[in-house]
Amino acid sequence: MAVHLAPDKLADLETAVAMVRPGSMVALGGGLSARLPMALVRGLIRAGIGDLHVVGSAHSLDVDLLAAAGAISVCEESYVGYEQDHGLAPAFRRAAEEGSLEARESCCDTILTQLRAAEMGLSFLPVHGVKGTDIEGLHPEYSRVACPFTGHEYVAVPPLAPDVALVHAPIGDRAGNLHIEQPYVLDERFAVASTMVVATVDRIVSTDEVARAGIVIPYYRVAAVAEAPFGAHPSSCYPGYAYDRDHLATWVAEARTAEGAEGYLRRYVTGVDEDGYRRLIGADRLEHLTGYRDSGGAWMEMFR
């Protein structure tokens, strides 16, 4: 939870990615189909940085791609998948079933509590539930504690202090100030509980512009910030762009087999840099995803 006071954190994507060491505990910002740190995830895979312990609340393609690349040793997420739309996450599921990845499933509220313990410098906090579920059995690090006032027995959880939080924001400045739109999901908590934030932004702007939009993560939590236009694609990053449902469908279909997933990684990740990735997706397609503002009708048509 060190502070990061260098006046200029602007880095290229490769330099930012290299701040994540193999074997790190990595918090993933955003959630489900929104504001996933995809440019950083693709960067990690290109750089071959693995043995990661990923934590987060409900996630999808970020975890699934890292799992496909064999980069995850422990997955401590509350959910990984594509909801009712595209269903289970094929690569994550395969890795968990083979046992090449430990699915140490957690709960959104437990993770929140553990991050708060880290933020407050406490050695544990109690949670309301978990007792009686099989989630507890996946976590030998949990314990039980009796309330000194009522005697009620709670499940006690230790602090969760990730080595690095990966966050994508629509805008940020060179000092590392970041603006994001609601829902912030756990990003504010990750930013404080983690040793450092490594961020990408769709646009680097002036400090005044970030301040006018509202600083959600302050510069002193951020160790590096790289500009990555459409860096959350195929997830959304409002107010910039909606999520690319068709592209997610492409991934889910191809990743049904390990060979298909490898083919996707070669084509969209290891075979290209981020400029090449955007060219593969296509300027027209990316422009289309920004068109949600035109009217409610256009927005709805994107999801048909």
Next chain:
Amino acid sequence: MSYRFGLDELFVVELARTVRDAEVVFHGFGSPCATVAMHLAKRTHAPHALLIEGATYAVNPSPAFIPPTSNDHSLKRGAAYSMRFEEAFDMSVRGDVDHMFLSGLQIDPYGNTNVTAVGRMPAPKVKLGGGGGGCNMSATIRRLTLWTTNHRSGRCLVERCDFITDIGHLTPEGTRSELGYTGGGPEVLVTELAVFDYPDGRARLRKLFPDVTLGDVTAATGFEFAVAADLAPVDTPSRHQIELVRAIDPLSVRRREFGPAELERTFRQ
């Protein structure tokens, strides 16, 4: 004048009936039928409900359509307020959320649910998505409405869950009161075949869908269940309710929860 409706529409209306006016109601993610049901209830019999929308945590929005993901800005349209993640979870675990919708790939007679894995963890036969916030929220939220669209398979309503993700009325570690849990647990289970309640903490058949027999339910259910003395068909939805379901969900995202055979079930009133 007669009108027609599909199983998906009837199912959503039945879920909406479980929402009470002036209560705080939440559904989480991956549950389009519950999303549509909450908005239907708010626009009909529960106008004063405080509705917390999916993974946006927006309060009382009126989206123009329901998108296929529950974390999309289109769901925040017209919201009175956007809760932070922390506000929604704190409200739930301290006991200020009245009602939550919860599903399970497996559901046992006590309403424990499994959304973690089929087979034994670690390295299960099928790793499912996971429970989100359920294993804390199911302990503290006042009332739970369970639902599944997979009853007929025979693999959903089972004697014992392979893994307990969310808490029903009785776990191997004891009852809710023995565990010290303040929430009331599952109150209703709505399936694509029938509606159950939990008068003694165990599922009891309460209502049947119009094209379903008691034999159908028995054949699809992996545990013994009591049958209410006043077992009845589900109430017929009004034309207004059906029209509202279609207006709230013009993309028919709700239909993605059902298998093709179930979607062929249509009714005429």
